[in-house]
Amino acid sequence: MTDQQTAQQTAKDMVRQPLPFSLAWGIPIAILVSMNFTRGVLPDAAIILIIAGTFLWMGSACVLNARRCGRLHCFISGPIFLIGAVGTLLTGFNVVTIPFLGVNEFISGTVVLALLTFVPEWIWGMYARR
Numbered sequence: 001m002t003d004q005q006t007a008q009q010t011a012k013d014m015v016r017q018p019l020p021f022s023l024a025w026g027i028p029i030a031i032l033v034s035m036n037f038t039r040g041v042l043p044d045a046a047i048i049l050i051i052a053g054t055f056l057w058m059g060s061a062c063v064l065n066a067r068r069c070g071r072l073h074c075f076i077s078g079p080i081f082l083i084g085a086v087g088t089l090l091t092g093f094n095v096v097t098i099p100f101l102g103v104n105e106f107i108s109g110t111v112v113l114a115l116l117t118f119v120p121e122w123i124w125g126m127y128a129r130r
Contacts, residue, residue: 012069013071015074024061031050052089055084055085056082059078066128070128071126072121084113088110
């Protein structure tokens with residue numbers, strides 16, 4: 001990949017721009033963290049819906065960013081967040097019961113897997129080759 005291609009991808013990367021980053025990931029991360037302090041204040045159903053909504057929000061932003069600039073992390077984390085949103089809803093509302101896997105484990109797993117998607121960038125580079 002040439003330096004010009006990398007520069008073009010970097011210019012389109014929403015992660016590297018403060019306002020788009022704040023709107024796409026900063027706000028939902030703040031909401032997600034704040035859910036740790038709402039137990040007993042909000043009903044469990046509301047907390048589950050809010051957490052699933054933040055995963056949907058971040059997953060959609062990752063998919064959009066992957067299409068815009070080819071960010072490798074976003075190609076992987078976008079689907080993880082979207083699956084996490086669905087899994088949080090299904091396990092949170094007991095639509096699906098998986099032994100040893102409750103809503104808390106689904107949420108934690110989604111966050112850990114999303115964070116681990118930065119590792120491929122360290123190995124293969126920040127942007128996918130087109």
